[in-house]
Amino acid sequence: MSPLAAARHEADELLLGLVEALRAAGLTVPTDRSQAFLAAVATLGAQDPDRTRAAGRATVCAGPADLALFDLVFDAWFARPARPGLPSPPALAPSRVASVDAVPADGNDGDPAADPELHAVAATGSEVLRHRDVALLDSAQRRRLAALFEALDPAAPLRRGARRRPARRGRIDVSRTARASMRQGGEPARLLHHRPRPRRRRVVLLVDVSGSMTPYADALLRLAHRFVLRAGTDVEVFTFGTRLTRVTRALRVREPEQALARVGLAVPDWSGGTRLGESLQGFLDRWGRPGLARGAVVVVFSDGWERGDPALLGEQAARLGRLAHRTVWVNPHRGKPGYRPVQGGVVAVLPHIDDFLAGHTMATYDELVEVVRGA
Amino acid sequence: MEPVRELESALRRTGYVCDESLAVVVHLARVMHRPLLLEGEPGTGKTALAEAVAEALELPLIRLQCYEGIDATQALYDWDFPRQVLHLRALEAAGATGGPADPEEAEKGLYDERFLLARPVLRALQQSPAVLLVDEVDRADDEFEAFLLEVLSTYQVTVPELGTVRAATPPLVVLTSNRTRELHDALKRRCLYHWIDHPTLEREVEIVRSRAPEVSATLAGQVVALVQTLRDDADLLKPPGVAETLDWARALHHLGAEELDLALAASTLGALVKHREDGERVRAALARSESP
Numbered sequence: 001m002s003p004l005a006a007a008r009h010e011a012d013e014l015l016l017g018l019v020e021a022l023r024a025a026g027l028t029v030p031t032d033r034s035q036a037f038l039a040a041v042a043t044l045g046a047q048d049p050d051r052t053r054a055a056g057r058a059t060v061c062a063g064p065a066d067l068a069l070f071d072l073v074f075d076a077w078f079a080r081p082a083r084p085g086l087p088s089p090p091a092l093a094p095s096r097v098a099s100v101d102a103v104p105a106d107g108n109d110g111d112p113a114a115d116p117e118l119h120a121v122a123a124t125g126s127e128v129l130r131h132r133d134v135a136l137l138d139s140a141q142r143r144r145l146a147a148l149f150e151a152l153d154p155a156a157p158l159r160r161g162a163r164r165r166p167a168r169r170g171r172i173d174v175s176r177t178a179r180a181s182m183r184q185g186g187e188p189a190r191l192l193h194h195r196p197r198p199r200r201r202r203v204v205l206l207v208d209v210s211g212s213m214t215p216y217a218d219a220l221l222r223l224a225h226r227f228v229l230r231a232g233t234d235v236e237v238f239t240f241g242t243r244l245t246r247v248t249r250a251l252r253v254r255e256p257e258q259a260l261a262r263v264g265l266a267v268p269d270w271s272g273g274t275r276l277g278e279s280l281q282g283f284l285d286r287w288g289r290p291g292l293a294r295g296a297v298v299v300v301f302s303d304g305w306e307r308g309d310p311a312l313l314g315e316q317a318a319r320l321g322r323l324a325h326r327t328v329w330v331n332p333h334r335g336k337p338g339y340r341p342v343q344g345g346v347v348a349v350l351p352h353i354d355d356f357l358a359g360h361t362m363a364t365y366d367e368l369v370e371v372v373r374g375a
Numbered sequence: 376m377e378p379v380r381e382l383e384s385a386l387r388r389t390g391y392v393c394d395e396s397l398a399v400v401v402h403l404a405r406v407m408h409r410p411l412l413l414e415g416e417p418g419t420g421k422t423a424l425a426e427a428v429a430e431a432l433e434l435p436l437i438r439l440q441c442y443e444g445i446d447a448t449q450a451l452y453d454w455d456f457p458r459q460v461l462h463l464r465a466l467e468a469a470g471a472t473g474g475p476a477d478p479e480e481a482e483k484g485l486y487d488e489r490f491l492l493a494r495p496v497l498r499a500l501q502q503s504p505a506v507l508l509v510d511e512v513d514r515a516d517d518e519f520e521a522f523l524l525e526v527l528s529t530y531q532v533t534v535p536e537l538g539t540v541r542a543a544t545p546p547l548v549v550l551t552s553n554r555t556r557e558l559h560d561a562l563k564r565r566c567l568y569h570w571i572d573h574p575t576l577e578r579e580v581e582i583v584r585s586r587a588p589e590v591s592a593t594l595a596g597q598v599v600a601l602v603q604t605l606r607d608d609a610d611l612l613k614p615p616g617v618a619e620t621l622d623w624a625r626a627l628h629h630l631g632a633e634e635l636d637l638a639l640a641a642s643t644l645g646a647l648v649k650h651r652e653d654g655e656r657v658r659a660a661l662a663r664s665e666s667p
Binding site: 030032033036039040043044050051053054055057058059061062063064067161162163175178179182199233236248249285287289290291292319 | 456463612613
């Protein structure tokens with residue numbers, strides 16, 4: 001190997017080590033991205049650390065969240081003594097996986113077949129289960145319920161699109177009629193019609209995972225998972241409590257248990273307090289106003305126990321109401337006997353929403369799916 | 376001169392003040408023939424960068440504005456149907472007076488290049504080297520994204536009636552996104568990524584001085600200082616971007632201001648903030664800055 005090639009090789013190894021360290025810190029770096037990184041640094045020459053950093057940010061990162069992590073790892077990596085051993089940035093990793101244990105209890109404990117309770121559960125008719133409050137179920141019933149979720153078939157509602165498609169009735173499609181007539185040598189042809197092509201409307205789900213909602217978090221996330229699976233790219237899911245987390249990607253795996261585990265990893269604020277107003281404001285500032293909520297059906301799952309200022313919540317709910325096509329509030333306590341909407345948060349929000357639904361049983365989830373489909 | 380530095384100063388000459396990391400990324404996009412994906416808050420100069428790059432490199436800028444429902448015919452090409460009909464009529468008229476026209480020739484003539492309406496992407500491939508700006512790609516649907524991906528990985532397009540158009544040199548492609556939705560990994564992987572932040576105080580003053588040289592130095596400094604504090608502390612619904620800073624500075628200048636004064640500032644706020652609530656907050660902040 002020539003001295004130049006050897007130097008090149010060493011530089012590449014250093015960079016690939018950095019890529020490994022980034023992966024260890026939780027960044028997804030596919031091979032083609034790391035190749036692009038090497039190519040970019042080779043183009044620039046590896047002398048200048050600032051440029052190497054710029055090249056890395058451009059080739060390895062895929063979003064603003066990645067950039068901060070990249071900088072941390074980059075600094076740690078190049079601050080190390082000259083001979084890098086194995087990548088070992090464990091100092092960074094824990095923050096991303098700290099909340100594994102905090103996944104809400106679900107039926108994920110051991111082999112279902114070995115569970116003696118299962119037979120007893122089989123006797124509980126699914127019709128009965130559909131009307132049971134999901135917060136009061138035991139673990140076996142929860143497993144049965146998980147199967148019921150499989151049968152839910154949520155869909156994004158349709159809206160009128162700008163483009164048109166051929167139809168039997170509707171406005172006359174001048175250009176197609178003319179073309180048809182051209183095909184017949186200019187003889188007058190049958191009149192052809194077209195109608196607006198319906199498009200799917202975006203659905204945004206905001207799931208409260210704060211302490212007071214813990215008994216419902218599992219069921220609501222399963223519901224959200226069904227939405228993501230069935231209505232695909234038209235659905236966005238966020239969780240909130242003390243802070244807002246986008247979990248759409250985490251939910252985008254077929255297996256429900258796996259999806260819930262991934263959400264568990266992603267969400268830092270399980271079972272904390274609720275700052276509903278601030279969370280909503282965060283959502284609107286960061287995602288909603290730039291376009292995510294515009295014309296969408298926004299479903300908020302929360303019991304409305306607000307620790308913060310209800311006035312802020314009311315203000316944000318009004319903003320949401322102006323942006324969204326339809327806002328749906330799902331409150332698990334709504335369907336229970338004796339419930340009255342008197343909590344500060346609920347009172348602040350009620351004037352600005354279109355639907356106020358219950359959300360404590362399977363039957364109410366069916367209803368929600370219908371409301372969203374028809375929105 | 377060294378290429379990155381050269382690019383940076385060429386951009387500066389067009390009035391676009393950028394930091395080195397951005398120049399590095401643009402340079403990489405050029406030499407690696409990779410599209411450049413720009414994200415950042417609205418008003419930080421994503422679209423302006425594409426314009427500046429085109430001007431600095433003396434290349435034509437071809438712009439494709441994305442919107443919900445955009446499809447390949449609006450990005451690639453379409454046939455000019457009315458002109459095709461007109462052409463047929465003309466042939467008919469000629470046939471009536473002169474000898475018989477050959478129908479097959481006539482039909483073939485309909486799919487001639489002159490009836491082809493080249494839309495931005497095709498035009499960029501034809502005119503390359505060029506700068507192709509795909510603006511607000513996050514507004515388009517994912518089908519369109521998949522289509523873009525295909526064009527951006529091969530830099531060629533096939534028109535069935537005419538054949539394949541391939542760019543001699545791939546155009547420099549700049550995609551911008553406001554992150555209203557997450558773009559697909561496949562598209563992101565093709566691209567170099569850059570996040571444009573709001574500029575620092577010094578840089579923003581420099582930008583105002585270079586984009587609006589008519590504005591007095593004092594005014595520029597005051598405007599930028601105020602905008603920067605608003606961005607950081609005032610808790611606005613829509614913090615003003617660089618574009619708004621420029622608008623406001625120019626508005627004040629047009630009213631004859633050499634320095635920021637409270638009455639003028641209050642009456643021109645509409646150039647800076649676009650929400651009623653924000654206007655009130657800024658007015659309050661102005662009053663605070665005036666009183667001590």
